[in-house]
Amino acid sequence: MAAPSWRTTPKPQGWGAIRQRILKRDNHACQMPTPLGVCGAWANEVDHITPASLGGSDEPANLRSLCGPHHKVKSSREGGQASAAKRIPRNRPAEQHPGLR
Numbered sequence: 001m002a003a004p005s006w007r008t009t010p011k012p013q014g015w016g017a018i019r020q021r022i023l024k025r026d027n028h029a030c031q032m033p034t035p036l037g038v039c040g041a042w043a044n045e046v047d048h049i050t051p052a053s054l055g056g057s058d059e060p061a062n063l064r065s066l067c068g069p070h071h072k073v074k075s076s077r078e079g080g081q082a083s084a085a086k087r088i089p090r091n092r093p094a095e096q097h098p099g100l101r
């Protein structure tokens with residue numbers, strides 16, 4: 001089997017069909033919980049509620065539709081934060097101008 005381009009967990013065989021089925025089941029509505037219920041935005045991604053790398057299954061019960069932004073948020077939650085915290089502090093002392101007195 002050729003190495004898949006996915007980072008950690010290869011998608012199951014027939015993923016395309018499963019994906020379509022889940023999107024249809026959820027009426028293409030994002031299922032991310034929000035304080036008001038669910039997001040409900042147009043969903044184009046299918047997410048493992050429990051990641052396959054943590055033993056989550058490919059059963060419909062473990063799959064839900066997500067909109068693009070929410071899928072991105074969920075997938076990059078671990079990796080994305082480290083770089084944002086890396087800011088160069090501007091604490092170079094102001095130079096004294098020798099001729100200004």
Ligand SMILES: [Zn+2]
Nearest residue numbers: 030039067070
């Ligand atoms: Zn959403």
